[in-house]
Amino acid sequence: xxxxxxxxxxxxxxxxxxxxxxxxxxxxxxxVGGVVWPLIAQMNPDASTRALASTEVDxxxxxxxxxxxxxxxxxxxFVRHRTADEIKAAEGVDLKELPDPQPDNARVKxxxxxxxxxxxxxxxxxxxxxxxxxNGWFCPCHGSTYDVSGRIRSxxxxxxxxxxxxxxxxxTKIKIG
Amino acid sequence: MSGQSQYTPKSDFxxxxxxxxxxxxxxxxxxxxxxxxxxxxxxxxxxAILSFMLVAQIxxxxxxxxxxxxxxxxxxxxxxxxxxxxNWGWVLRYAHANGASMFFLAVYIHISRGxxxxxxxxxxxxxxxxxxxxxxxxxxxxxxxxxxxxxxxSFWAATVITNLFSALPVVGPSITTxxxxxxxxxxxxxxxxxxxxxxxxxxxxxxxxxxxxxxHVTGQNxxxxxxxxxxxxxxxxxxxxxxxxxxxAIGVFLVxxxxxxxxxPNYLGHPDNYIEANPLVTPPHxxxxxxxxxxxxxxxxxPSKLLGxxxxxxxxxILAALPWLDTSKVKSGSYRPQFRKAYWxxxxxxxxxxxxxxxxxxxxxxxxARILTFYYFFHFLFILPWLSRNExxxxxxxxxxxxxxxxxxxxx
Ligand code: HEM
Ligand code: FES
Numbered sequence: 046x047x048x049x050x051x052x053x054x055x056x057x058x059x060x061x062x063x064x065x066x067x068x069x070x071x072x073x074x075x076x077v078g079g080v081v082w083p084l085i086a087q088m089n090p091d092a093s094t095r096a097l098a099s100t101e102v103d104x105x106x107x108x109x110x111x112x113x114x115x116x117x118x119x120x121x122x123f124v125r126h127r128t129a130d131e132i133k134a135a136e137g138v139d140l141k142e143l144p145d146p147q148p149d150n151a152r153v154k155x156x157x158x159x160x161x162x163x164x165x166x167x168x169x170x171x172x173x174x175x176x177x178x179x180n181g182w183f184c185p186c187h188g189s190t191y192d193v194s195g196r197i198r199s200x201x202x203x204x205x206x207x208x209x210x211x212x213x214x215x216x217t218k219i220k221i222g
Numbered sequence: 223m224s225g226q227s228q229y230t231p232k233s234d235f236x237x238x239x240x241x242x243x244x245x246x247x248x249x250x251x252x253x254x255x256x257x258x259x260x261x262x263x264x265x266x267x268x269x270a271i272l273s274f275m276l277v278a279q280i281x282x283x284x285x286x287x288x289x290x291x292x293x294x295x296x297x298x299x300x301x302x303x304x305x306x307x308x309n310w311g312w313v314l315r316y317a318h319a320n321g322a323s324m325f326f327l328a329v330y331i332h333i334s335r336g337x338x339x340x341x342x343x344x345x346x347x348x349x350x351x352x353x354x355x356x357x358x359x360x361x362x363x364x365x366x367x368x369x370x371x372x373x374x375x376s377f378w379a380a381t382v383i384t385n386l387f388s389a390l391p392v393v394g395p396s397i398t399t400x401x402x403x404x405x406x407x408x409x410x411x412x413x414x415x416x417x418x419x420x421x422x423x424x425x426x427x428x429x430x431x432x433x434x435x436x437x438h439v440t441g442q443n444x445x446x447x448x449x450x451x452x453x454x455x456x457x458x459x460x461x462x463x464x465x466x467x468x469x470x471a472i473g474v475f476l477v478x479x480x481x482x483x484x485x486x487p488n489y490l491g492h493p494d495n496y497i498e499a500n501p502l503v504t505p506p507h508x509x510x511x512x513x514x515x516x517x518x519x520x521x522x523x524x525p526s527k528l529l530g531x532x533x534x535x536x537x538x539x540i541l542a543a544l545p546w547l548d549t550s551k552v553k554s555g556s557y558r559p560q561f562r563k564a565y566w567x568x569x570x571x572x573x574x575x576x577x578x579x580x581x582x583x584x585x586x587x588x589x590x591a592r593i594l595t596f597y598y599f600f601h602f603l604f605i606l607p608w609l610s611r612n613e614x615x616x617x618x619x620x621x622x623x624x625x626x627x628x629x630x631x632x633x634x
Contacts, residue, residue: 088414090404114502119406121502164406167527169385170378170504185506186382187522188583203527 094119099222101214104158112174114163117221121163121171122209123182124219127193131180132156135194145204149194152208160211160219161195167202182206228255252438257457258464259444261626265335266442267471268328270464274472275325276430280423282318283367290370292416294409297372298498316487322364323490324479326513329357333541338565340553341443347545349436354542356429359422361514361538366419368511372412373495378508380407380415386521389531406501446625447554448618456622507582515579516572520598522583523591533595540602548606550613557616561609568601 100117102124107113112125127135135149136156153159165172170186177183177190179198184190189200196205211221229247231237236246289308291300304311333353336342342350365383369376384401388394403410441450450456458464482489490512494505510518520537524530540547555562571594578591619625 085400088400088403090399090402091410094404094408094410116502119404119408119501167385168382169388169406170382170508171502173504185504186378186508188588201522201525201527201530 099220101218101220103218105217109157115221117162117209122221123159123161123163123174123195123206125159125161125174125193127157127159131193134180135159135192138192138194138196142198144197147194147196147205152194152196152205154211154213158219159193159195160208160221161206162209163206165189165202166197166204166206167200172206227251252434252460253465254459254461256438256460256464257441257450257453258460259442259450259622260456260458260463261444261446261622262442262464262467263445264467264471265331265339266444267468268332268335269437270468271328271472271475272325272332273430274475275321275328276423276426279318279321279325280427282314282321283420283423285314286318287416287420290416292370292413294372294412294499297370297412301371313483316483318367319491320479320482320487322367323511323513324475324482325360326364328475329360330513333357334569336443337544337568338555339443339445340447340548340550340555342544343548343553344545345440346436346443349433349440350545351542352429352433352436354538356426356433357541358538359426359429363419363422363426364511364513366415366422369412369415370419371495372499374497374499374503374505375492375495375508377407377499377501378504379510380411382508384411386531386534389528391528408501443553444622445554445556446619446622447552447557448621448625451621452623509580512576512580515577516575517579519575519579519591520595522579523588523595533599537595537598540599544602544606547602548610550610550615552615552618554618557618558609558613559616560613561606564601564605564609568598568605571597571601 097118100115100122102113102115104124104126107124107126109126109128110131112123114121114123116122132149138149140146140148150156152161163171165184165186167184167187167189170184172182172184172189172191174182177198179190179192181190181192181195181198184200184202187201189202190198191202191206192198194205195208197203209221211219214220227244227247227250229240229250231240231246239245240247286304289300289304289311291297301315304315306312308314336350336353365379369380384398384407387401388398390397399405401411402408403414444450492509494508497505509515517534517537521530521534524533550558550561552558555565575591575594575598578587578594581587583591
């Protein structure tokens with residue numbers, strides 16, 4: 046704490062002045078921290094942005110094979126009504142082939158409905174549906190491909206499309222967030 | 223350079239002022255009496271061209287800011303209004319948008335000049351590193367400015383670039399949210415980008431002042447790469463010699479700039495940026511401005527998110543380490559036959575990366591980008607250190623005077 050005392054051979058008792066130095070220094074550090082904190086924290090999402098928490102989606106209007114995009118927290122969410130073939134393809138994948146291994150049933154609440162955040166996990170572009178080698182999604186920005194479970198299969202993206210928090214309110218209605 | 227001022231105030235007012243604030247003497251010593259090597263070629267005029275462009279960007283930028291609205295529902299329309307309604311708005315905006323391109327063109331030539339003539343070597347390391355800082359702040363400024371018109375390219379450039387930070391383990395995603403002020407690019411983002419786009423050019427002005435200060439302490443390098451030995455014989459005063467030559471070069475540069483503004487103002491832009499930002503649709507080909515393409519190619523060449531981002535930043539920061547990678551005592555490429563070849567191959571590799579950055583990242587393009595990315599780093603980390611140790615250089619001229627008189631051929 047005080048270099049003067051450390052460098053002398055016999056360590057004298059810290060004086061009143063040493064204690065005052067340290068106390069003043071500590072108080073100044075706390076004050077600087079207190080001033081800097083609001084300057085930094087103002088950049089985080091504000092209260093109105095944080096409040097836009099949830100979105101409800103009616104599924105009845107989505108036929109099998111179709112993907113719809115809804116907006117949640119300023120981001121697109123893909124809701125995909127999967128066909129029986131697509132479900133089979135998603136469930137049949139050997140997990141060893143996956144860069145970010147996750148079984149299909151861990152990514153859906155009901156196999157017919159896949160709900161994922163439509164933001165490429167690479168650098169945030171929006172992948173286009175039913176394109177790419179695995180017929181899931183293809184990201185035009187740097188070429189990542191996702192399968193019908195939204196799992197990353199090739200390209201620079203590190204992980205699967207994120208599954209948001211959502212719940213089935215009724216058989217044909219979900220609430221995201 | 224430093225020391226006693228060369229300036230003798232003549233008028234009473236100048237004498238009065240000099241005793242209180244020696245600013246006239248400072249300007250006189252820096253831009254009138256300042257000795258410049260007499261063998262400088264036109265590559266040495268780009269510093270003046272850059273200073274001119276910085277002022278041009280600030281002046282056009284401030285007047286644009288008088289008409290621009292940094293709000294997501296109004297920004298795009300306010301820029302269209304600048305183009306159609308504001309008196310002379312179209313010329314101001316085209317001058318600013320193309321001014322950014324001309325600014326980067328000049329900085330790339332300026333950097334290449336330094337790379338060829340070894341201007342980063344002892345005793346100019348600090349001068350060089352300040353230059354690398356300026357380049358990085360310029361890149362940030364250009365990126366932030368490109369977001370302001372709020373077109374599709376603006377929006378998706380903002381998304382991709384801020385997501386670079388999400389590659390950092392653990393803290394990455396929160397840093398991205400913090401930068402955006404939202405969970406996706408939105409109004410908070412646009413607003414702060416405008417504030418920062420306004421601020422950074424003035425930070426550049428401050429770093430340029432340090433850069434010029436450091437320059438005036440060490441003196442300029444020159445095509446022969448040997449230091450001034452005899453100020454009397456080997457240098458000429460800045461005014462009129464450098465001021466005239468710089469003025470002429472700025473004039474020629476302005477012809478090109480004016481041609482861009484008046485004849486092909488959208489040539490370097492991207493048509494998608496005349497479509498208003500749509501957060502739910504990514505355009506099929508997103509491409510950054512031309513001046514970022516080589517770095518963009520490096521980012522995409524690497525199939526891992528974190529490593530790609532690291533390579534991107536490393537490709538810029540490695541410039542700052544150059545004085546310690548190329549330790550050859552001979553500065554000028556004119557006396558380094560092997561370095562000279564490596565230099566041109568490196569320049570070609572950078573241009574190649576630029577081309578690849580504009581192409582889709584697939585198939586043969588992707589593989590070429592990987593090879594050139596490897597080569598980019600190989601040049602800095604192996605070729606330059608190896609040449610420093612093993613190259614057989616040609617004899618340097620004894621002095622600038624000798625170089626000018628033809629002993630030791632200078633490529634000036
Ligand atoms: C280092 C200097 C600067 C550079 C490299 C730069 C670069 C850019 C670029 C690339 C754009 C996008 C142009 C377009 O496509 O429309 C832009 C826009 C803009 N800049 Fe700058 N800028 C600089 C300085 C400034 C300054 C000092 C201001 C003052 C406030 C400013 C204000 C603006 C405004 C209001 C816009 C939006 C209008 C528009 O898009 O034309 N800039 N800037
Ligand atoms: S953002 Fe999707 S591949 Fe890069």
